[in-house]
Amino acid sequence: MNTFFQTLIVGLRLGSIYALVALGYTMVYGIIRLINFAHGDFIMVGGYTMIFVMPLMLRLGLPAWLGVLAAIVVCALVGMGTELIAYRPVRRKGTNMTALITAIAMSLFLENLAQAIPAIGPNPKVSSQIFGNGGFKLGTVTMEYTTVITLVISGIVMLVLYAFTQRTRLGRAMRCVSEDKAAATLMGINVNSTILLTFGIGSGLAAIAALMYMAQYPKVYTTMGALLGLKAFVSAVLGGIGIIPGAMLGGIVIGLVESFTTSYISSSMADTFVFLILIVVLIIKPAGILGKNVGEKV
């Protein structure tokens, strides 16, 4: 029983990191039907930003995790820059396939650029301690502070994001643009700046995910976003890509599958199971768990 709860908590923690990243994939996909392959690399951008900023924070007597604010800003700028410089021109002139290739190129570009920057280079860097060590006992289950903070922050971020899309003027504009760009324009919505905002928010979330990830695995390297990004993408598809609660659910499911496989079967089987689950779910429900193959009336 003890192992079960411990595994559950590890799965939820991992899952909420996947969910934060998956939200970025799903928001961008929802609004421009593009799989932003570079999104995983935004995690890396956030990671390195914190590596450089955290020592400054500590020197100023501030907690290291405040470095995430700088990472959010940098990631949002990189995300918006990617949209402005690469995706928007391609969207205007090319096809969906051109856009997809551009996204893959952007991902490889960021990874290689990072390696070429002398201050970053090919070798991993170790991060400072982010949250306090230790934890507390909940019955017989040990709760690490890192875990609690990860769960709480992710929960809050997701609630705020959901409320933002449902209740605010800009959030509604985002939903309109994702449903129908021409109709959104007729309502007076500036479609391009709404897309830009979506990139900014989605990429900012990647920075928060980077913080949670580093709190657990305090190491940063140029390809750190590759597998993490892929699993988050899988989460988004599993939950129903384009659907915000789907990304949250998908992330949690993938996290749980991974942690339960690791604890009850074998850690080497974890990724195999993650992708197996994806295939099985998509065979049964091609649009993902929360996805609907909507037959919208005309």
Added chain:
Amino acid sequence: MLEVNNLNVFYGAIHALKGISLTVGDGELVSLIGANGAGKTTTLHAISGLLPIASGSILLDGKDLQKVPSHKIISLGLAHVPEGRHVFARMTVEENLRMGAYIQRDQKSIQKNLDKVYEYFPRLKERWKQLAGTLSGGEQQMLATGRALMTDPTIVLMDEPSMGLSPLLVKEIFSIIETLHRNGITILLVEQNAKMALAVSDRAYVLETGTISMSGKAEELANDDRVRKAYLGA
């Protein structure tokens, strides 16, 4: 109020509008009729800035719409009810209507317009919480029309409002169009249902493969032999 001069629009190599000109005066109800593929939707899209134009000019109260970004055109008092409704399917009826007032910030006037739209379309009020994607075609048309009225527009472009509706609903939609006209709203109406359109309009233009072939008083066109043969099935 609206003045289109020598408008040319291309889709790649397809010359969809070949130098058309038309005007809609203050308070007028003008219809643009023509067969499928004649270029009616293209004309409205060009006016609303959804399509780039190759040459010509579009003036709204003397203002060159080419110089206005497409999402700003609604602020000039021009609303567009697009062909095929284009309601936001995953939003509720009321959310759709509120999106119609996206450019407005004054909650009081939004509420006033919401009440006005519910008065025009009591059916929408009954279904205010329903997702727009689950409405019937006629209800979606009412919603798209109501949404366009949420900004108190001075001119409304309507693209095939009767398309795919039962005869009863077609009558209902046309009676709403007449009411709007009576209330002083300027309307440019695109219709394949030429008979109904001519019956309610002041003037009309006939569009044939990208060119205006006839224009004049709606009554006169309705009695014109060529129009009767080609569009009124007489």
